[in-house]
Amino acid sequence: MLDFPTWRKIxxxxxxxxxxxxxxxxxxxxxxxxxxxxxxxxxxxxxxxLAGGSHILLEADAAQVExxxxxxxxxxxxxIMRRAEPRIRIGDVSTRDGxxxxxxxxxxxxxxxxxxxxxxxxxxxxxREWDLAVEDGSRMILTPTSDGLDQAVSDAMESATEVVRKRxxxxxxxxxxxxxxxxxxxxxxxxxxxxPDQLKALLGQTAKLEFKLVDQNALPSDVQQxxxxxxxxxxxxxxxxxxxxxxxxxxxxxxxxxxxxxxxxQSFDPQTxxxxxxxxxxxxxxxxxxxxxxxxxxKPFAIILDGQVLSxxxxxxxxxxxxxxxxxxxxxxxxxxxxxxxxSGALPVDLAVIEERTVGPDLGADSIRRGMLAMAVGSxxxxxxxxxxxxxxxxxxxxxxGINIAMLLGIMAAxxxxxxxxxxxxxxxxxxxxxxxxxxxxxxxxxxxxxGRRVIAAVENGYNEASRAIYDANITNFIAGVLLFLFGxxxxxxxxVVLIIGLFTSVFTALTLTRMWVAGYLRKAKPKDIVL
Amino acid sequence: MKLLKLVPDxxxxxFLKWRVPFFAVSILLIAASWALVATKGLNYGxxxxxxxxxxxxxxxxxQAPIAELRNDVEALGYGSPVVQRFGEDNQVSIRVRLPxxxxxxxxxxxxxxxxxxxxxxxxxxxxxxxxxxxxxxxVSGEFRQTALYALxxxxxxxxxxxxxxxxxxxxxxxxFALFHDVSLTLGMFALFQLEFSLQIIAAILAIIGYSLNDxxxxxxxxxxxxxxxxxxxxxALLDLSVNETLARTVMTSLTLFVxxxxxxxxxPASLFGMVAAIxxxxxxxTYSSVYSAAPILxxxxxxxxxxxxxxxxxxxxxxKARGLx
Numbered sequence: 001m002l003d004f005p006t007w008r009k010i011x012x013x014x015x016x017x018x019x020x021x022x023x024x025x026x027x028x029x030x031x032x033x034x035x036x037x038x039x040x041x042x043x044x045x046x047x048x049x050l051a052g053g054s055h056i057l058l059e060a061d062a063a064q065v066e067x068x069x070x071x072x073x074x075x076x077x078x079x080i081m082r083r084a085e086p087r088i089r090i091g092d093v094s095t096r097d098g099x100x101x102x103x104x105x106x107x108x109x110x111x112x113x114x115x116x117x118x119x120x121x122x123x124x125x126x127x128r129e130w131d132l133a134v135e136d137g138s139r140m141i142l143t144p145t146s147d148g149l150d151q152a153v154s155d156a157m158e159s160a161t162e163v164v165r166k167r168x169x170x171x172x173x174x175x176x177x178x179x180x181x182x183x184x185x186x187x188x189x190x191x192x193x194x195x196p197d198q199l200k201a202l203l204g205q206t207a208k209l210e211f212k213l214v215d216q217n218a219l220p221s222d223v224q225q226x227x228x229x230x231x232x233x234x235x236x237x238x239x240x241x242x243x244x245x246x247x248x249x250x251x252x253x254x255x256x257x258x259x260x261x262x263x264x265x266q267s268f269d270p271q272t273x274x275x276x277x278x279x280x281x282x283x284x285x286x287x288x289x290x291x292x293x294x295x296x297x298x299k300p301f302a303i304i305l306d307g308q309v310l311s312x313x314x315x316x317x318x319x320x321x322x323x324x325x326x327x328x329x330x331x332x333x334x335x336x337x338x339x340x341x342x343x344s345g346a347l348p349v350d351l352a353v354i355e356e357r358t359v360g361p362d363l364g365a366d367s368i369r370r371g372m373l374a375m376a377v378g379s380x381x382x383x384x385x386x387x388x389x390x391x392x393x394x395x396x397x398x399x400x401x402g403i404n405i406a407m408l409l410g411i412m413a414a415x416x417x418x419x420x421x422x423x424x425x426x427x428x429x430x431x432x433x434x435x436x437x438x439x440x441x442x443x444x445x446x447x448x449x450x451x452g453r454r455v456i457a458a459v460e461n462g463y464n465e466a467s468r469a470i471y472d473a474n475i476t477n478f479i480a481g482v483l484l485f486l487f488g489x490x491x492x493x494x495x496x497v498v499l500i501i502g503l504f505t506s507v508f509t510a511l512t513l514t515r516m517w518v519a520g521y522l523r524k525a526k527p528k529d530i531v532l
Numbered sequence: 533m534k535l536l537k538l539v540p541d542x543x544x545x546x547f548l549k550w551r552v553p554f555f556a557v558s559i560l561l562i563a564a565s566w567a568l569v570a571t572k573g574l575n576y577g578x579x580x581x582x583x584x585x586x587x588x589x590x591x592x593x594x595q596a597p598i599a600e601l602r603n604d605v606e607a608l609g610y611g612s613p614v615v616q617r618f619g620e621d622n623q624v625s626i627r628v629r630l631p632x633x634x635x636x637x638x639x640x641x642x643x644x645x646x647x648x649x650x651x652x653x654x655x656x657x658x659x660x661x662x663x664x665x666x667x668x669x670x671v672s673g674e675f676r677q678t679a680l681y682a683l684x685x686x687x688x689x690x691x692x693x694x695x696x697x698x699x700x701x702x703x704x705x706x707x708f709a710l711f712h713d714v715s716l717t718l719g720m721f722a723l724f725q726l727e728f729s730l731q732i733i734a735a736i737l738a739i740i741g742y743s744l745n746d747x748x749x750x751x752x753x754x755x756x757x758x759x760x761x762x763x764x765x766x767x768a769l770l771d772l773s774v775n776e777t778l779a780r781t782v783m784t785s786l787t788l789f790v791x792x793x794x795x796x797x798x799x800p801a802s803l804f805g806m807v808a809a810i811x812x813x814x815x816x817x818t819y820s821s822v823y824s825a826a827p828i829l830x831x832x833x834x835x836x837x838x839x840x841x842x843x844x845x846x847x848x849x850x851x852k853a854r855g856l857x
Contacts, residue, residue: 049802204642352639353642354668355666356666356667357665357666358661359662360663363662370798371795371800371803373794375795378790378792378795381790382790385783385786386787389783390535421800422803424795424803428791428792429810432787432792433784435784435787440749440784468752469748469749473744473748473749476690476693477741477742479741480690480737480738483689484682484686487678488682488733489675489678492731492734495731531535
C-alpha cells in the first residue's frame with residue numbers, strides 16, 4: 001500500500017497533467033487570457049441548448065423517390081423505343097401498382113425491345129435496378145428491384161444533403177452541422193441563428209421548376225373538378241399568383257425541367273416593378289428551352305414550381321438567349337429565397353421538418369450562468385461536508401474532486417464532445433457522487449481502526465475492501481450510462497457523455513490519486529494515530 | 533479537531549424487524565404509483581406527445597400575461613394550450629398539442645407552429661422568443677418507444693450484472709429495488725403532473741445507476757459478512773450489514789443532495805424537472821436499498837453456502853487422502 005514506486009507516481013501525475021491541461025483552452029476561453037496558438041487547442045463544444053441555435057430534423061418522402069423514378073423510366077422507355085432503328089411501336093404505358101407495363105404492337109419485337117432496355121435495367125452500378133418480365137407474349141413489365149430502390153433513395157439523400165448544405169452556406173451561417181441520419185433523414189444544426197423561419201422555409205422548398213405546355217383543349221369545367229384529359233395532368237395555381245384557387249391542365253410530356261441552371265437572381269420586372277427571379281440555363285438547358293419556345297410560339301406554357309403553377313404566359317417569340325424571367329406574385333423575400341433555392345439546385349425529393357428545436361442565445365447564456373453558479377455552490381457544500389467529516393482525508397478527497405472536474409472537462413475537450421444543458425446536471429451529479437468512493441474508503445478505515453487495527457493496516461484494508469464495491473457500483477452506472485447514450489438523442493446524449501467520462505475520472509482520482517497522497521503522508525509523517 | 537459523525541459509532545437499528553410492514557408499504561406505493569399513472573396519466577411534454585412548445589420572456593413586463601396568452605393561442609384554433617410560468621415571473625412556456633389531423637400532416641404542423649409564434653410576436657411588443665420545440669407525431673412516437681426500450685434494457689442489463697457478480701437472489705433483489713424506484717418516480721410525476729420529457733427518462737436512468745450504488749455497497753457487505761459469520765441468523769446478519777454501511781449510506785446521499793440542491797433551487801428552469809426527478813430518486817433509492825433490496829434476500833433464502841465454493845471431487849479426494857473424512 002505504501003509502496004508507490006517513483007515511476008508509478010510520475011506516470012499518474014503525467015496522466016493527470018495531460019487531462020487537466022486539455023481542459024485549459026476551454027477554461028481560458030471564458031477569460032481574456034490567450035492560450036498559445038502553437039499548442040493544440042482541444043475545446044469543449046457548447047450544445048445548441050447552451051450556445052443558442054437551431055436543430056432541425058428533416059425527413060424525405062421515400063415514396064416520392066419511387067414515383068419519380070417510375071416517371072423517369074417511363075420517359076426513358078418511350079425515348080428508347082422511339083429512337084430505335086427501326087422504331088418500335090408501343091401502346092400506352094401504365095405506371096400502376098408501382099410498376100411499368102406496356103404492350104408492343106408487334107410481339108415479334110420482344111427480343112429487340114429487351115435488348116434495348118438492358119442498359120437501363122441493369123443500371124450503372126453493381127445492383128440490378130429493374131426486373132423485366134414479359135406476359136402474354138407482348139406485354140413488357142418493369143418492376144423496380146428493392147436493391148435498386150434503396151440505392152435510388154440513398155442517392156437522392158446524398159444529393160439532398162449536398163443541396164441543403166449549399167442553401168445553408170448561402171445564408172452565411174457559420175459552422176453548420178449537416179449529417180445524414182438513418183435512411184431518409186438529415187439533421188441540420190446551426191448555431192446562433194437569428195431567424196429559424198427563414199432557414200426552415202429554405203429547406204422546405206424543393207425548388208423543382210418545370211416548364212410545361214398548357215393543354216388548351218381541356219374543358220375548364222373538367223379541370224376545375226380535377227379531371228385531366230388523357231396525356232395531361234392538373235396543377236393548382238400557387239397561392240401568391242393572380243389565379244389562386246383555380247387549376248390548370250398541362251401536357252404531361254414534352255416539357256422541360258429547370259434543373260440545369262447556371263444562375264438565378266432576384267430582380268425587378270422593368271415594366272411592373274414586381275419582384276421576379278431571373279434564371280440562366282446551361283447550354284443544354286438553354287437549347288431545350290429555345291426549342292420548346294420556338295416550336296410553340298403563340299401558345300401558353302406553364303411555369304410550375306413544386307407542383308404549383310406560378311404563371312402561364314404566352315410564348316410571344318422564341319427565347320434563345322438561355323435565360324428567362326419567372327414571376328408569380330413574389331415578395332422581395334420569397335423571390336430572393338427562390339433564387340437561392342434554384343441556385344443551389346432542386347432537392348431530388350421533398351423534405352419536411354419533423355422536429356425542430358431552437359434556443360435563443362440569451363436563454364443559453366443564462367442557463368450557463370445559473371448552471372455554473374449552482375455547480376460552484378454545490379461543490380463548496382460538498383467540500384465543507386467532506387472536510388468536516390473526514391479532516392485530512394477529506395482534504396485529499398476535495399483535492400481529488402477538483403482534479404476530477406478538470407480532468408472530466410479536459411477529456412471532453414480532447415474527445416471533442418459537446419456540453420449540453422443536461423450535461424451540466426451530469427457535472428453536478430458527478431461532483432456529488434465522485435466523493436462516494438472516498439466516503440466508502442474513509443468509513444472503512446474508521447471501522448478497521450475501531451476494530452483495533454494499526455494505522456497502516458487499517459488504511460490498507462480500507463482501500464482494498466472498499467475497491468470491490470466501488471468497481472461494482474461504477475460498472476453498473478456505466479451500463480446505465482451506455483444505454484442512455486445509445487438510446488438518447490441530442491442533449492440527453494450530452495448528459496450520458498458527462499456521466500460516462502465522469503465515472504472513469506472519479507475512479508482514477510478518488511481511488512488512485514488519494515491513495516498515492518495518503519501513502520505519501522503515512523510514509524513521511526509515520527503517524528501513530530490518525531484523526532478520522 | 534473534532535470530526536463530524538453523522539451516524540454515531542455502534543449504531544444498531546433493527547431495520548429488518550419491520551421488514552414485513554415496510555415491504556407491504558413498498559408494494560402498496562408501487563401499486564398506487566401505477567394506479568396514478570393509469571388514471572391521471574403522465575403529463576407528456578412535446579418530446580412524447582408531439583406538438584409545439586414555445587418559451588418566451590416578456591422583457592418589459594414584470595409579470596407574463598398568462599391568461600391573455602391562453603386566449604390568444606386558443607383563438608387560433610389549434611386546441612387549448614398549456615401556459616405556465618417558466619423560470620422568472622415574466623417568462624412562460626406555452627405548450628400546444630396540435631389536433632391529430634394537423635400533426636399527422638407534416639406541413640400543416642409546421643405551418644401551425646409558425647402561425648402561433650408569429651401571432652404572439654405581433655401581438656406583444658416585448659415578446660422575446662427564447663426557444664421553441666416542435667416535434668411531429670412520428671418523432672414523438674419514436675421517442676416513446678426508445679425511452680421504454682432504454683429503461684427496460686437498463687434494468688435487465690444491471691440485474692444480469694448483479695446476478696453474475698453475486699447470486700441470483702441478489703439480482704432479483706436489485707431488480708425489485710430498481711422497479712420500485714422507477715415506479716415511484718413515475719407515480720410522483722403522475723401525481724404532480726410535472727412535465728414528462730426525454731430529460732426525465734435520462735434522470736430515471738441516472739437514478740437507476742445511483743440507487744444501485746447503495747444496493748451494491750450493502751450487498752457487498754452482506755456477502756462479506758456471510759463468509760465471516762457462518763452461523764449468524766440471516767435477518768441479524770442483514771441488520772449488521774446495513775448498520776455497518778449506514779454511515780456511508782447517509783454521507784453519500786447527503787453529498788449528492790447538497791450538490792444537487794443549488795441546481796434544484798437556482799438552476800436553469802429547463803433543468804428543474806430533471807433535477808427534481810434525480811433528487812426524488814435519491815431518497816427513494818436509498819430507502820429501497822435498505823428496505824426492499826435487503827429483506828428480499830431473507831425471503832429468497834440466501835444462505836452462507838451461497839458464497840462458499842462447493843466441494844469438488846478433487847477436494848474430497850484430497851480430504852480423504854489426508855484422512856480427514
